[in-house]
Structures are given as C-alpha cells and as structure tokens.
Amino acid sequence: MKKDNFFESVYKNVDKDNLDAIPWATLSPNMHLVEYLDTVNIKGKKALVIGCGLGDDAEALAEAGYDVDAIDISETAISMAKERFQTSAIDFRIEDIFELPAFMKGHYDLVFESRTIQSLDPMHRDDLLMIMANLLKEDGELLVHTNVQDDHEKYGGPPWPLYRRELERFKDHGLTECYNKEKKINRPIAPYDVVSLFKKEGK
Numbered sequence: 702m703k704k705d706n707f708f709e710s711v712y713k714n715v716d717k718d719n720l721d722a723i724p725w726a727t728l729s730p731n732m733h734l735v736e737y738l739d740t741v742n743i744k745g746k747k748a749l750v751i752g753c754g755l756g757d758d759a760e761a762l763a764e765a766g767y768d769v770d771a772i773d774i775s776e777t778a779i780s781m782a783k784e785r786f787q788t789s790a791i792d793f794r795i796e797d798i799f800e801l802p803a804f805m806k807g808h809y810d811l812v813f814e815s816r817t818i819q820s821l822d823p824m825h826r827d828d829l830l831m832i833m834a835n836l837l838k839e840d841g842e843l844l845v846h847t848n849v850q851d852d853h854e855k856y857g858g859p860p861w862p863l864y865r866r867e868l869e870r871f872k873d874h875g876l877t878e879c880y881n882k883e884k885k886i887n888r889p890i891a892p893y894d895v896v897s898l899f900k901k902e903g904k
Contacts, residue, residue, distance in 0.1 A: 707859075708773070708774055708775045708778065708820075709774070709775040709776060709777055709778075711723060711775075712775045712777035712778045712781065713775075713777045717781075720755065720781075723754075723755075725754065725816065726754060726755055727757070728755065728757060729757055730757045730758050730760070730761035731757075731758050731761075731813075731815050731846060733815075733844070733846050733882075733896040734758055734761060734762070734813055734815075734844065734846075735761060737844055737898070738761065738762070738765045741811075743765050743766040743767055744766060745768075746766075746767055746768070746810035746811065747767065747768045747769075747770070747808060747809050747810050747811075747838075748762045748767035748768070748769050748770070748809060748810065748811040748812070748813065749769075749770045749771070749772070749805070749808075749809045749811070749812045749813070749836060750762065750769065750770075750771040750772070750813050750814075751772060751798060751812065751813070751814040751817050751833065752772070752773055752774075752798075752814060752815070752816075752817035752820070753771035753772060753773045753778070753779075753782060753793065754773060754778050754782070755778065755781055755782050755785060756771060756781075756782030756783075756785055756786050756789075756791065756793065758771075758813060758815065759771035759782070759786075759789075759791045759793070760786050760789055760791065762811075762813070763786075763789050763790060763791050767810075767811065768790075769790075769791045769792065770791075770792045770794060770805075770809075771791050771792070771793050771794065772793075772794045772795070772796040772798070772801075773793075773795065773796070774795070774796070774797050774798070775795075776795050779793045779794065779795050798817075798829065798832060799825070799828065799829075799832065801832070801836075805836055806835050806836060807835065807836070807837065807838055807839075808836065808838065809836050809837055809838060809841055810837075810838055810840075810841045810842070811841065811842050811843075811844065812833060812836050812837060812841070812842075812843045812844070813843075813844045814833065814843075814844075814845055814846070815845075815846040815847075816846060816847055816848065816860065818830070818845070818847060818863055819847055819848060819858070819859075819860045819861050819862060819863045819891070820859060820860050820861075821861075822858075822859075822861070823858070823861045826867060827870065830867070830870050830871055830874060831874050833871075834871055834874035834875060834876050834899075834901065835874070837876075837901040838901070839901060839902070839903035840900065840901065840902070840903045841900070841901050842879070842898060842899065842900050842901075843871065843876060843898070843899040843900075843901075844896070844897075844898050845868070845871075845895075845896065845897045845898075845899070846894075846895070846896045847863045847868075847895055847897075848860075848862065848863065848886075848888075848891035848892075848893065848894060848895070849862065849863050849864065849865055849868070849883070849891060849893040849894075849895045850862035850863070850864055850890065850891045850892075850893070851864075851865075852864050852865055852866050856890050856891070860891075862890060862891035863891070863895075868881070868895070868897055871897075871899050872899075875901055875902070876899035876900060876901055877899065877900050877901075877902055878897060878898070878899055879898040879899065879900050880897070880898050881895065881896075881897045881898075882895065882896050882897075883895045
C-alpha cells in the first residue's frame, strides 16, 4: 500500500507545545488497555501497538512488563514518541502495516489497536484484519478499540465507521472472541464505543 501522507502532515505541522491539537492524541494510555493490563500475567510476553502515535499506550505496556514494539506510518510521530519516552526500552518503528517485516508474523502475545482500522480506507479492510490476526502467536490476544456503526447504516469517511459484521470477520482468520463491550455515545455516526478481545487458539 502506498504510504498516506495525511497522518505525517498532522504530526509534522502541530505545535510541539500543544500536542492536544492532534485530534486523536489524549497524551495518556487508552483506558481499555489499562483495564486489560489489570487482568493478565505479563511475564516474558511480547506486545505490539499498531498506530502508536505519541507512544502512551506503548509506554503503559512497557511499564506493565511487556517487551514492546510500537509502529506508526508517520516518521514524525515515531520521532516524537522516542523523544517523549527516551528512557524506555520500546522499539518504536516507522512501518506501513501493509508492508511489515516478515519476522513480525506470529511474533506477538498481545496486539493492541485503537481506531486504526477505521482510519484506513475500507477497501483494504479485509486485508487489514487478516494482517492483524496473523501477527499473533498461538494463544496470543488481539485487543481492538473502535467506534461501531449499525450494520444497516451507510456512511463515508475518513474516519470510516466499522460495522459489527466486520468485527466478526476476525473469526474467519482463526480468532475466537473472548468479550465484546459496547457503550452508546452521543454522536450521529458510529455511535457505539466498542472494545473487543480476540484470542488465537493454540493447536
């Protein structure tokens, strides 16, 4: 996939003293990830953050004890994340998720993504779901945070709404849904805040 310069342009043009101006930057770890970390045995495990942005989720994983890789397509985002977490052992990497190094396949005990799927053109969605599923080791887990739209509605993007039926497609790639938590929020498009946990069952 050809690299999209949109994300790079946002990071590159932001006032470095006003990072809150980045629409998706909270400057704190995702609350659903934090809740997940309270439930797992982390010792010796490898985690990946997809679309890591400024690095807060990756740092939360590292502090919890994971060996962490964190990827983003934006060179500036990766540079800023490295600067913010200079003493961390996180491997921040500039990567296009559609052109990942071969070693990453089947490499992770946990993959976390928050609203990355819906930020990319839905014409690539089936490929994207397969790529994410294939990053997991046997018994690895995929934690997905997204905004979901009712299946009967039709909206454009970006961001493009994710539909419930599309989350179900992870099952087509060998994953089992462990839980799905949904909360209605006050917005006209994709009005459901959803966090889903999937597991790649061992043989």
